[in-house]
Amino acid sequence: MANDPVDEVKQFLEDNWDPDLTVEEWWQRLGRSGWAAPSWPEDAYGRGLSNADAARVQRAMAEFGALGPGGGLGLLLAGPTIWTHGTPEQKERFLPDIVTGQRAWAQLFSEPVAGSDLAGLQTRAERDGDEFVVNGQKVWTSSAHIADWGMLLARTNLDVPKHKGITWFAVDMHQPGIDVRPLRELTGRALFNEVFLTDVRVKAEDIIGGLDNGWAVANTTLAFERAGLGAGAADQASSNAQPGTVVGHLDKRAGDFVRARRSGMTFSAGSQLMIDVARDLGKSGDPLVRQQIARLHMEQEIGRYMTLRHKDLRKAGQDLPGFGNLAKLRMSEMMRQSRELGLELLGARGMLHDYDETQPQEESALYSAVTDLALWSPGPSIYGGTDQVQRNILGERVLGLPREPGDERSTPFRDLRKNA
Numbered sequence: 001m002a003n004d005p006v007d008e009v010k011q012f013l014e015d016n017w018d019p020d021l022t023v024e025e026w027w028q029r030l031g032r033s034g035w036a037a038p039s040w041p042e043d044a045y046g047r048g049l050s051n052a053d054a055a056r057v058q059r060a061m062a063e064f065g066a067l068g069p070g071g072g073l074g075l076l077l078a079g080p081t082i083w084t085h086g087t088p089e090q091k092e093r094f095l096p097d098i099v100t101g102q103r104a105w106a107q108l109f110s111e112p113v114a115g116s117d118l119a120g121l122q123t124r125a126e127r128d129g130d131e132f133v134v135n136g137q138k139v140w141t142s143s144a145h146i147a148d149w150g151m152l153l154a155r156t157n158l159d160v161p162k163h164k165g166i167t168w169f170a171v172d173m174h175q176p177g178i179d180v181r182p183l184r185e186l187t188g189r190a191l192f193n194e195v196f197l198t199d200v201r202v203k204a205e206d207i208i209g210g211l212d213n214g215w216a217v218a219n220t221t222l223a224f225e226r227a228g229l230g231a232g233a234a235d236q237a238s239s240n241a242q243p244g245t246v247v248g249h250l251d252k253r254a255g256d257f258v259r260a261r262r263s264g265m266t267f268s269a270g271s272q273l274m275i276d277v278a279r280d281l282g283k284s285g286d287p288l289v290r291q292q293i294a295r296l297h298m299e300q301e302i303g304r305y306m307t308l309r310h311k312d313l314r315k316a317g318q319d320l321p322g323f324g325n326l327a328k329l330r331m332s333e334m335m336r337q338s339r340e341l342g343l344e345l346l347g348a349r350g351m352l353h354d355y356d357e358t359q360p361q362e363e364s365a366l367y368s369a370v371t372d373l374a375l376w377s378p379g380p381s382i383y384g385g386t387d388q389v390q391r392n393i394l395g396e397r398v399l400g401l402p403r404e405p406g407d408e409r410s411t412p413f414r415d416l417r418k419n420a
């Protein structure tokens with residue numbers, strides 16, 4: 001019988017974890033050994049584990065007290081897209097820097113008039129010898145201000161229907177012509193940005209998945225986004241360190257970035273936070289509160305069973321169509337339920353939020369986790385495709401319902417009516 005990966009990772013940590021290493025040194029060990037991305041294939045710096053086993057490995061790492069992998073959009077999206085569609089040379093060039101956190105990535109997909117209608121994007125990439133010249137505007141670009149590389153979707157052919165003339169490029173974010181401007185959200189943070197691209201250069205060799213084939217490649221990126229976010233990837237990491245050359249964490253002491261598991265409440269929707277708040281406020285005996293906590297708990301459990309079912313089906317060579325879309329919809333619903341319950345528990349206190357993260361207020365950390373969650377809660381039902389878009393995909397691609405009417409699948413992009 002194969003070894004349990006949790007035992008293996010514990011042994012690896014016993015032999016290798018040292019809080020006095022720099023973040024860079026530690027992530028080199030972690031990434032090169034396959035433990036930074038254990039669900040990735042073995043020939044792509046992973047260990048070929050199921051998502052459920054990979055999550056167990058992450059939990060084991062957190063419980064051990066070691067710094068987890070850097071996370072970010074490189075591990076979540078760019079890496080899986082590149083090992084799915086990239087050439088062997090591209091995998092060798094990009095993946096090591098992703099699993100070792102040396103380079104950070106951003107996703108330059110959405111545009112002011114192309115969000116749900118992503119295939120309507122208007123950023124142009126025009127060939128110039130061995131390079132392409134890119135002009136256009138992106139928006140809602142998470143982490144663009146700290147990114148070394150961008151996953152860029154641009155239009156390379158106007159004379160074919162809109163889904164057929166798009167290309168997925170890896171673009172170097174450190175070059176003139178890329179102007180990143182922060183956008184502040186309700187939480188007070190500026191997680192995402194507008195990105196203006198003016199005569200930006202991209203090498204033809206940095207096209208991932210082939211010229212004009214970007215729609216298929218982008219769908220891979222989005223499938224990993226939905227499945228990853230639906231699985232609550234952001235909740236699991238035991239790392240406060242961020243990847244890439246811009247943030248400046250790589251040469252710092254690794255031990256200083258280990259996050260205590262309990263403090264990772266930001267963005268997490270779950271019954272445990274609500275139980276803690278209800279107890280703290282002396283409301284855990286209230287039957288209505290108990291009922292809502294139980295409802296949230298059931299939602300979580302349904303998600304867990306669905307993941308187990310998906311895993312078993314995959315083992316048997318089958319699939320659960322729409323699993324990623326359903327997982328993401330469930331995550332959005334849990335965020336909404338958590339927000340409603342959390343704000344109900346807090347009452348008038350729910351109108352106050354601790355915006356200043358440089359001055360953490362210990363006594364109100366639990367309550368701030370709830371208000372932070374409430375302010376963040378609209379996000380998950382928008383990013384990675386809105387709830388309505390997930391339902392459209394389930395309807396059309398899983399249930400086989402008729403597509404939305406229109407001639408966009410046959411009309412060249414040049415002749416389509418544009419939103420703006």
Ligand SMILES: Cc1cc2nc3c(=O)[nH]c(=O)nc-3n(C[C@H](O)[C@H](O)[C@H](O)COP(=O)(O)OP(=O)(O)OC[C@H]3O[C@@H](n4cnc5c(N)ncnc54)[C@H](O)[C@@H]3O)c2cc1C
Pocket residue numbers: 106107108109110111112113114115116117139140141142143192378379380382383384385386387388389392
């Ligand atoms: C926190 C956050 C982070 C993000 N990070 C990134 C990122 O890193 N990179 C990136 O590229 N993008 C990012 N996005 C953008 C995100 O992908 C888009 O906001 C999303 O796809 C929706 O597009 P839109 O904002 O243009 O809304 P629109 O497409 O204008 O939608 C407006 C409303 O109309 C509904 N709607 C639209 N079309 C249909 C339809 N056909 N059927 C039914 N309803 C429809 C939508 O559901 C929505 O309610 C992020 C967004 C958020 C909130």
